[in-house]
Amino acid sequence: MVLETKRADLRTEMSSYLNQTLRELHFDPERGGAHLFRDNLTETMITSAVESGLTWDIPSSPNFQAMLAVEYQSMMTNQGDRVFAVERLPGRGITNEDYWFYRAGATYAFTGNGGIGSLVALAYYEYPRNLKYYVVAVRPATYDQDLGWTYAAEFDTSEELRLAARNFVTNWLLMRWGDVITEGLRAKIYKRVSDTERARTCYSLYSTLRKGLVSSESADLSGYS
16 A cells, blocks of 8 residues: 555554454444454353352453353253353342353453352454554565465464464455455545545445455344343
């Protein structure tokens, strides 16, 4: 985009616009709901070290989007079914609930999970992490459609470091839907430089392409409750 616009002075703003575009793809501007993409789904298991009052701090609060499911794996219902806790707000409404959880700030609290040693399985959605611009000389990883990935020397020593390098510079949206991101970025940049006509054209194409992204990725559409 620097080459296209010849505006190297806007590189920092372009980086900000890119992250803004990645984040806004997770919202439906018409319905006001959230897109929950399966590629953003994360799972983890926690073990309770307390008899009651189990809590879990969100690992990366700025990237957290929504909790999908909480399973109390050490508990069974009277009918012999697996226990999935329900999200509730503290108050009178939870008087008759046995298995529930709630969020307070960047922390989740769980009730009825089974005490010390019990297992709680979590499934939740995260936004892609913000990316920053790296000049070529210090870029952790570089991708070429024909040649694949190449890495800076300090990252090219283990698969774990190579994965970290890739995560520093890209994500699944950029790898699979670069054309959508590009048009969204163009729309913002051309609006910034007061090229209104080109900005409008790019935004129209971006709006069309993002619908294809949502449809193709089989995203779940849900509003927050």
